[in-house]
Amino acid sequence: MELLENTGDFIKIGGILFGLFHFLVGFVFYRDMIRINRVLKTENSTLFSFITNLYIVFLIAIIIGFIIV
């Protein structure tokens, strides 16, 4: 019963840790995307830069969501 009462805390802590780990992974991906966009410019480079920036913001929003809720 005590374990079940603390489920919300477990989810919160687990979620924050997951969010941080995912953010680190996503940041590596973001950095690789910046590099490849510098090396190779295609017709959609601007769009992909925007999508990658949005993706990082989304990852940060998940971490904030776990902290706030």
Add this chain to the structure above:
Amino acid sequence: MNQQQQNYNQQFQQPHYQPAQQPRQNYPPQQYYQQGYNPIHQQLTESHQVIMKHRKGVGGVDLEPQDVKFATQNPNERIFVFLRRHWSENITWILRNIFYSTIPIITVLVVRFLDLDTTFLRMQDLILILFAFYSLIITNVMRDFFDWYFDPYIITNERIIHYEFKPFKMYEVKEANLSDVENISETSAGLLAGLWGYGSLTVTTESQLEKDVIVFEDIPNPTKVRDILFDLVKIAKKYNGAT
């Protein structure tokens, strides 16, 4: 020397095309300037004619793309062919990610079927867990898409370049001069390859080393690309080292 030849000389005698005190290796010999034409211009003109001949009927292959540039592109270097692997390469990861995205629905159905107690989970927790799960799927989709999208093969008037970008894993660039290409072989195997018309080209250079082999994997219209590449290699060898 007539007016046209004079114009060629004036137009193309830029500082870095001037013969140095000690000419570089493979630099165009003096006779080209004495004859009054620039070999780089000539090569570009002939290469352009090869590409224009293939303008129609090369679906899935971008000829003379306007908006593509790469970091080590030389001033007189033009991209003639830009292509990626056939779109059917994406079917596997699309289906895989569609399956992953149905996992929450399957979980809900299983929980209801087994009549499990889920009252310990608040609605906010469920929503956050779903967000976290779908963020993983989004990461997966982006990784798989960019793995395909940023894996192009570029053929210019000087060289062949293959960028291989595997997110989280590696980034590799292979290039070979057109004048060093010795052998081009085409392979098209499998039912889907025959159905959708894709195949592979293996380009071997003079060194014959495995690491210097460039493989155009599962590209659309491999026969046409092989034809274009062979014609460009012939032109490059004709002006061997002129660029």
